[in-house]
Amino acid sequence: MSSLFLLLSLCLFSEFRVMEITGYCSCPICCESSADGITASGHIISPGDKFAAADRQWKFGTLVTVRDYNDSKPVIVLDRGGSIKGNRLDLYFDNHKAALEWGRSMKIVRIQE
Ligand SMILES: [Zn+2]
Numbered sequence: 001m002s003s004l005f006l007l008l009s010l011c012l013f014s015e016f017r018v019m020e021i022t023g024y025c026s027c028p029i030c031c032e033s034s035a036d037g038i039t040a041s042g043h044i045i046s047p048g049d050k051f052a053a054a055d056r057q058w059k060f061g062t063l064v065t066v067r068d069y070n071d072s073k074p075v076i077v078l079d080r081g082g083s084i085k086g087n088r089l090d091l092y093f094d095n096h097k098a099a100l101e102w103g104r105s106m107k108i109v110r111i112q113e
Pocket of ligand 1 (some may be wrong): 025027030031095
């Protein structure tokens with residue numbers, strides 16, 4: 001009974017979308033002039049942080065879950081990006097190599113506002 005309730009809750013309170021997922025870090029290559037270690041929401045980036053940059057339609061604090069990022073656990077939207085518009089999500093990595101290795105792909109994203 002409780003697992004059925006949980007399943008219903010998951011369906012009711014979250015949305016699933018296929019989005020184009022990319023990776024970035026706080027280096028000048030990824031962020032150009034805004035590579036100051038502070039996200040668009042005012043968050044000061046510290047080592048090991050996991051968060052996402054998304055379009056304005058998802059407000060800061062929205063939870064997004066992408067398989068294989070942050071052990072497939074939810075992270076929050078804390079940043080924006082000039083090219084991150086519409087159906088795109090940019091995931092933060094500690095270093096440029098890791099961001100490049102993540103690459104670019106279409107993945108299912110679970111969104112909870
Ligand atoms: Zn970078």
